[in-house]
Amino acid sequence: MNETGSTAGTALGTTTIARRFRGFMPVVVDVETGGFNPAKDALLEIAAVLLDMTAAGELRRAETYRYHVTPFAGSNIEPAALAVNGIDPHHPLRPAIDERDALQRIFREVRRAVRENGCSRAVLVGHNAFFDLGFLNAAVMRADVKRNPFHPFSSFDTATLAGVAYGQTVLARAVQSAGFAWDASSAHSAAYDAERTADLFCRICNDFRPIYERALAAGLTDAAPDTGVAGEESGGDGARLGQ
Secondary structure, three states: OOOOOOOEEEOOEEEOHHHHOOOEEEEEEEEEEOOOOOOOEOEEEEEEEEEEEOOOOOEEEEEEEEEEEOOOOOOEOOHHHHHHHOOOOOOOOOOEEOHHHHHHHHHHHHHHHHHHOOOOEEEEEEOOHHHHHHHHHHHHHHHOOOOOOEEEEEEEEHHHHHHHHHOOOOHHHHHHHOOOOOOOOOOOOHHHHHHHHHHHHHHHHHHOHHHHHHHHHOOOOOOOOOOOOOOOOOOOOOOOOOO
């Protein structure tokens, strides 16, 4: 991660990811699946994009971690889903690993980012985040992963944020409205979609920074990290982002 844990000095104090998001670490996640049902349909690919903050206080995309996932035993795979994402789950050259291995590898990097940025917990950022979080939580339960760094139900949804900022909720149109290029031939790859979602989230957060700083100056928001869920990585729901 470039400039991991970096800070930005302003007249209002030092800005860090922990202060900007009340002790929570936004991590962008995208999944490619065999359908819409997280309990029954296969998780086929998962990508996570970490974020960091520049010395000037701009949020930006950092490292990407992506894994092909072996469908869990008895899982359903809809042909229509494969027609969209272009994945051949049984291709002999597909470098797939099991769910538990994929989750543990990603969670290891997320926990590191949470720790290095002085945060208490990760929060999933996704485009239609309920979908990605639903599949993530279902895979965590199946694999019996105990140290899940993500909040179990809070999230940042870029479909909602882009609808407010640009009047666009479709990822491709929102990304283009934010000033980024969109390569349709690369879409529906978990890594590509996660990176474009990360760029979109960072652009919206950076553009809305003056609103945040006005609220700080007026004493309408608290810049101190929320330590109420410090160290909670398993069990319990912790604190909601809105609390």
